[in-house]
Amino acid sequence: MSVRVGxxxxxxxxxxxxxxxxxxxxxxxxxxxxxxxIRARRAHAVGETADWQQLRDSARAIKDHxxxxxxxxxxxxxxxxxxxxxxxxxxxxxxxANTAIVDIIRSHGGTEVIKVKTMTSDETGLNPAxxxxxxxxxxxxxxxxxxxxxxxxxxxxxVPALHRNKAEIRRLFMEKMQLPELGERAEDLAGAARRYxxxxxxxxxxxxxxxxxxxxxxxSLCVVESExxxxxxLSLPKVLVSLVGIEKIIPTFGDLEVFxxxxxxxxxxxxxNPYNSIWSGVTAGDGPQEFHVVLLDNGRxxxxxxxxxxxxxxxxxxxxxxxxxxVYRQTGGHAYGSIYAGPIGAILxxxxxxxxxxxxLPFASTLCGACYEVCPVKIDIPExxxxxxxxxxxxxxxxxxxxxxxxxxxxAFKNGxxxxxxxxxxxxxxxxYVHSGSIERLPGMLANWTQFRDLAAVPAESFRQWWAARQNxxxx
Amino acid sequence: xxxxxxxxxxEILERIRKAVDSVGNRAAExxxxxxxxxxxxxxxxxxxxxxxxxxxxxxxxxVYRCTTAQIADAVAQALSARRRxxxxxxxxxxxxxxxxxxxxxxxxxxxxxxxxxxNGVLTxxxxxxxxxxxxxxxxxxxxxxxxxxxxxxxxxxxxxAQQVAETLPEAIRRVxxxxxxxxxxxxxxxxxxxxxxxxxxxxxGPRTLDVVLVS
Ligand code: SF4
Numbered sequence: 001m002s003v004r005v006g007x008x009x010x011x012x013x014x015x016x017x018x019x020x021x022x023x024x025x026x027x028x029x030x031x032x033x034x035x036x037x038i039r040a041r042r043a044h045a046v047g048e049t050a051d052w053q054q055l056r057d058s059a060r061a062i063k064d065h066x067x068x069x070x071x072x073x074x075x076x077x078x079x080x081x082x083x084x085x086x087x088x089x090x091x092x093x094x095x096x097a098n099t100a101i102v103d104i105i106r107s108h109g110g111t112e113v114i115k116v117k118t119m120t121s122d123e124t125g126l127n128p129a130x131x132x133x134x135x136x137x138x139x140x141x142x143x144x145x146x147x148x149x150x151x152x153x154x155x156x157x158x159v160p161a162l163h164r165n166k167a168e169i170r171r172l173f174m175e176k177m178q179l180p181e182l183g184e185r186a187e188d189l190a191g192a193a194r195r196y197x198x199x200x201x202x203x204x205x206x207x208x209x210x211x212x213x214x215x216x217x218x219x220s221l222c223v224v225e226s227e228x229x230x231x232x233x234l235s236l237p238k239v240l241v242s243l244v245g246i247e248k249i250i251p252t253f254g255d256l257e258v259f260x261x262x263x264x265x266x267x268x269x270x271x272x273n274p275y276n277s278i279w280s281g282v283t284a285g286d287g288p289q290e291f292h293v294v295l296l297d298n299g300r301x302x303x304x305x306x307x308x309x310x311x312x313x314x315x316x317x318x319x320x321x322x323x324x325x326x327v328y329r330q331t332g333g334h335a336y337g338s339i340y341a342g343p344i345g346a347i348l349x350x351x352x353x354x355x356x357x358x359x360x361l362p363f364a365s366t367l368c369g370a371c372y373e374v375c376p377v378k379i380d381i382p383e384x385x386x387x388x389x390x391x392x393x394x395x396x397x398x399x400x401x402x403x404x405x406x407x408x409x410x411x412a413f414k415n416g417x418x419x420x421x422x423x424x425x426x427x428x429x430x431x432x433y434v435h436s437g438s439i440e441r442l443p444g445m446l447a448n449w450t451q452f453r454d455l456a457a458v459p460a461e462s463f464r465q466w467w468a469a470r471q472n473x474x475x476x
Numbered sequence: 477x478x479x480x481x482x483x484x485x486x487e488i489l490e491r492i493r494k495a496v497d498s499v500g501n502r503a504a505e506x507x508x509x510x511x512x513x514x515x516x517x518x519x520x521x522x523x524x525x526x527x528x529x530x531x532x533x534x535x536x537x538x539v540y541r542c543t544t545a546q547i548a549d550a551v552a553q554a555l556s557a558r559r560r561x562x563x564x565x566x567x568x569x570x571x572x573x574x575x576x577x578x579x580x581x582x583x584x585x586x587x588x589x590x591x592x593x594x595n596g597v598l599t600x601x602x603x604x605x606x607x608x609x610x611x612x613x614x615x616x617x618x619x620x621x622x623x624x625x626x627x628x629x630x631x632x633x634x635x636x637a638q639q640v641a642e643t644l645p646e647a648i649r650r651v652x653x654x655x656x657x658x659x660x661x662x663x664x665x666x667x668x669x670x671x672x673x674x675x676x677x678x679x680x681g682p683r684t685l686d687v688v689l690v691s
Pocket of ligand 1: 321
């Protein structure tokens, strides 16, 4: 059994990686511009939803409930999916999942597979496994196509090519699609992708997807998307394989009424994303006539073990916590060394690897609490970060001063009961090692970030107030 | 005697059982989940139709409002505005919706290539959601195939007043009985936000979506 999260185990520490990113002005500009746009749109879409907080409460309650009864719901899902004509495979780790998928494709003599964005397949390293087996994966999500053509790495969980601007994408398309001419508008680039992929959609007989939700009672999957590449991969091929993390379960079809209201607004700031596909098994005369689901553990059951960290598995991968995070906005996604970037990546990546790798990630945060405020399933990321820091420190992964600081924080945490806000806690935690003047120099300091120093970056005033003031100053 | 090694399924389930304390009445717990969000709409019929139309406009969709007797005329108007002389007709579309002097091709299992070469598709729908400007298609016997509503570059959809729910929860409850057949929700034409986070219309799905809204 070996858990793999992309290449996270080989990645440099966050601080090392972040240093490189901070030197890249173009990248920082691209990330900031894109996250500014999406944040404004999200704020608008959330603002017009009067019952937003109630939706968040329900979403979280549903997820908590599922996680407590995950065994039962998974078996229910399997039974219903089989009854609808689907086949269900269980994979303990990345290699088991990849092997199952390769075997299915091989049994059909397939040499190509069309893929709709699935981060879980990035997690298991499926593409290299397919290639090693002589199967060509064709990424069809526009951003994934940009990444694939550019031999690049994803930097955001919803918009993986967010670090690339229009001009860069245009140059890439012209070169890789061999287009002597291509317009400069975003529409022209989208049109180029349409032409490039259309023939493949109509021809390739095997499709591969992930899922946003797996519905226990009906054995259905739901895929949320915008471009229609998802619908293409899900409904045109003869054979469909879906790789699904075991935490994607929701109990009933009716629960979609909560999650579908939250996801689009949080992810792209739309009232509803253009397309959702929901299906169960196979349907005579419509869509793939052979359907497989691979249910993946790959470290998830380990995350389940501790009640403190369990909410990590409630994540619906909307990306809102990345867009709001002052650290992510400075460093971009690549610094996290994992396909899961930003605040959620900082808690998920090390946990999936049983805290054996990526130990610097829980420190890649200022604990300002903004991620918790925007999270549609109310994951208290700062609290989980502190818990994980504590574990790293306890296991001897951090220097003495930090160890003391963490212990101090832990005690305060215990005695103080559940603290109202992470900021309060952080102000306590940082006391033993506030570096003089460090706060005025945060962006500069980030450049010199040593692995475990970032706790000091939280001022006595709210970090967000300080940050807002600083941003305003910068703009002037 | 040593126990046989667990297979993957057993081992995963075992790990879950060890990790969580799943005692307690699951059904009762589920029923007790708080649902304080809006589950019923409160709008009058006409206001709801206007909201739906406004949301569609926001997505760049043209909306033709008409009465039941005028559906064929509205279809003709939409096709002419898009310079279409003919279109594929999906399962479930009544003959009364089809105007004269246009060429309609029944979908009797057209190949993907034929759909790709077509001028678009005319369908009905199962339901719609005013608040989000969403159309819900149901597939399966007697309903449009998924490919038919996807491969053509133009989708003209007829939505009747009684199919429009105000909120998503109301719509989900109404389609619940079809939860085991494929469903597609459509909110505006195909789009992407992948290039600098700006919504760009028209990637792989139909680049143009028009709606005939019948009251
Ligand atoms: S942790 Fe919350 S905000 Fe972040 S991606 Fe997951 S659901 Fe979205």
